Amino acid sequence: MSLGEPTSDSAPFFSDDSEAEGPEEQGGAAGQRPEEESPSGVSKVRALLTVLILCYINLLNYMDRFTVAGVLPDIEHYFGIDDGKSGLLQTVFICSYMFLAPFFGYLGDRYNRKFIMSFGIAFWSLVTLASSYTPKEHFWALLLTRGLVGVGEASYSTIAPTIIADLYVKGKRTNMLSVFYFAIPVGSGLGYIVGSQVSNVAKDWHWALRVTPGLGLIPKRGAIEARPEHHLHQTSWLTDLKALSKNYSFVLSTFGFTAVAFVTGSLALWAPTFLFRAAIFTGEKAPCVEAHCASSDSLIFGAITCVTGVLGVASGVQVSRQLRTKTPRADPLVCAAGLLLSAPFLYLAIVFAELSTVATYVFIFLGETFLSMNWAIVADILLYVVVPTRRSTAEALQIVISHLLGDAGSPYLIGVVSDSLRRTDSFLWQFRSLQLSLLLCSFVAVVGGAFFLATALFIERDRHRAENYVQTESTEAALWTWFLLDSQELVERNHLTDQNLFLPSV
16 A cells, blocks of 8 residues: 555454354454454454444434434425425435445545544534424425435445444454444334424424434544554455445345335335324324324334334344354345245235234334344345455445435335325325335335345355455465566575465565
8 A cells, every 4th residue: 555545544454264253253363362452453442432432323313314204294284295295305315325325435445434424423413403494485495404414324324334343353243233233223213202202392393303413412523533554455446346246245135135225214204104194094093184293103113113123133133143053144044034024014014004003013013123133134244245445335335225226215106106096185095095005015025035045145155255355465466566576586586486476585
């Protein structure tokens, strides 16, 4: 690496064998390290503090993302918009988020991640607060500010998992990733709960959007400090993209995760509204005719999302850990099982909404639990089939694909399909059209399960390639240096071996 290249703040990267899973995890060289330090050379306390801060910020990100869904009936009534325009609120945010992810992924692999994340968090807090002051006549302003929120989240989401990957390896990394991804369902659930309850107390949905910006100012900026790094061989961005496109485990697991994003994005925005309309259809609740649409559905759905998220992530990691002792293909198989099992329960939840509220919530609970089994495992798959110098780029690429084909369009698609199926503006058809459009989620979940099954066919090969990438890069560097040396001088100093792969001793 030349002196002119920008430096990164990541921890030292690991040798090829440090990334491998195996029974030697607790022994060998690891046991000789000082007890107070993690494999990265950072103290255990500092590494744990870093992960906790990242988890806290991730929690706030997802709280903010789904606060809008918790007060969506209020927003629809306030602006007088239909389901299609309501779906745009999530779609605009996801679009800006996914299109900016490659940019921040490129920066994260090459520049100081501390400053990139600090900028993103500060920008996110400001535009989220600004979105809460949108006047009634300017729905476009709410769309614009929700779109700008994606700038801050893109700078954070592409970088945070790679920092955890640099701090921990093997089983500890899987555990820390599971803690980090607990924040997704828990934050999402808290978004529904906090949004709906703050709106109820204040009698104004605008106040729901003013909670997370204040909480985002609590962590100290720069808590993740720059550290010296032993760089691997850097390649160009186009070379990285070409290598990732040939990594079948990465590509197929990304498409599988896209199905997860499609389903979660659809449910995240529309489930509380669907449950509210179902209650109106069955006569359990009165229609919303005032400016404030009080509903307990966001509170209940938020609580279910929190609990199922914790159960799903924890059970997914545990089942995968147990299954790894029997097959190295455990991770994609567990992801496939999670999606394939969630599909029938989500279908039953949607169908039973008009028959039994209790049964609907039970099926939602089971469906979301199985769906949440994927979060930490998919992240771990990416980190061990992609070499360290391409991880931020890979995270960004996965964000683009999963959101572009997943939750960027799914909320809007569900809304448009619902509007197209609605024959009249009666309460019956408001419920029925949304019910029929949400059935698409079950089909997409099955397709996602098929992608993870296909991932299992390539996972061993791609992991082996990633683990041996350091040796390959060293050999290439040696060959390149060898060609730059004067061949005659080289022969005089040291006879070449048959392989001609090593530099002469000096």
